[in-house]
Amino acid sequence: MSILNETYTLSHGVKIPKLGLGTWFIDDDKASDAVRAAIEIGYRNVDTAQAYGNERGVGAGIRACGEARESLFVSTKLAAEIKDHDTAAAAIDNSLAKLDIGYIDLMLIHAPQPWDDFRGGDYAEGNREAWRAMEDAHKAGKIRAIGVSNFLQTDLENILAHGTVAPHVNQVLLHAxxxxxxxLAFCAERNILVQAYSPIAHGTLLDSRRITAIAEKYGVSVPRLCIRYALQLGTQPLPKTANPEHMRSNAEVGFEISEADMAALRTLDERDYGEHAVFPVYSGK
Structure with missing residues (x-):
């Protein structure tokens, strides 16, 4: 069975496809074509965000793809700068309007701090308020699942201690x-699915000699090895691309990485993001 037909089950019973399409850096006017191409290939999971500026394009692609809405899983993210209930509630409704697909399958708080203070000040109360707005939308049926992104253990503990719904997902930077x-262990203990964005480290792993050597053992590309690695960790990878050929290749992960090679990949330290270190998530904070 293709990975595109496999799912994880979130803690409240909602199923999420195991492989998704990330849309960071896909312009709004290109997003519809990318989404339609992915769905034609077999993808059923698409990830966007308010910060990406392409929710309208993603929604247009969903509406035009010809697949039943209920067969698709669409995620978006509340802007990291929003740390109060009322602004969050309005932003959720704005995402619903821009996407125009009836409901959102998963919505995340994009980061525990605003991007210009990433891993900086204390926004615990603001995150609780934003989470309360997410819970309200979840209870109202606007969103099927709610979660967070870039949250560390202390950030998760804040939500777990004060919320009425535990996060269903934590989307983080994770790659070989x-x-x-x-x-990972903390989330597993609490039945929080970890999503892996940038599973190829924004492309920087293509230049890794150690990872390339392991990929060659299996006769696969570095991206396919990295996506398979994320899957074998029990996480849900979101490789981002607008290229249909890359979409097809990324889904060809019907091989198994050995325990020894998984152990080697888990202990690697490959976090030199070069020019991409200008982005907060790659900054090393």
Whole structure:
């Protein structure tokens, strides 16, 4: 069975496809074509965000793809700067309007701090308020699942201690060479699915000699090895591309990485993001 037909089950019973399409850096006017191409190939999971500026394009692609809405899983993210209930509630409704697909399958708080203070100040109360707005939308049926992104254990503990719904998902930077073992264990204990964005480290792993050597053992590309690695960790990878050929290749992960090679990949340290370190998530904070 193709990975595109496999699912995880979230803690409240909602199913989410195991492989998704990330849309960061896909312009709004290109997003519809990318989404339609992915769905034609067999993808059923599409991830966007308010910060990406392409919710309208993603929604247009969903509406035009010819697949039943209920067969698709669409995620978006509340802007990281929003740390109060009323602004969050309005932003959720704005995403619903821009996407125009009836409901959102998963919505995340994009980061525990605003991007210009990433890993900086204390926004615990603001996150609780934003989470309360997410819970309200979830209870109202506007959103099927709610979660967070870039949250560390202390950030998760804040929500778990004060919320009425535990996060269903935590989407984090995870790839071969950057495996947050303690956070993975914490989320697993609490039945929080970890999503892996940038599973190829924004492309920087293509230049890794160590990862390339392991990929060659299996006769696969570095991206396919990295996506398979994320899957074997029990996480849900979101490789981003607008290229249909890359979409097809990324889904060809019907091989098994050995225990020895998984152990080697888990202990690698590959976090030199070069020019991409200008983005907060790659900054090393």
């Amino acid at each position: 060479g950057n495996t947050p073992e303690e956070l």
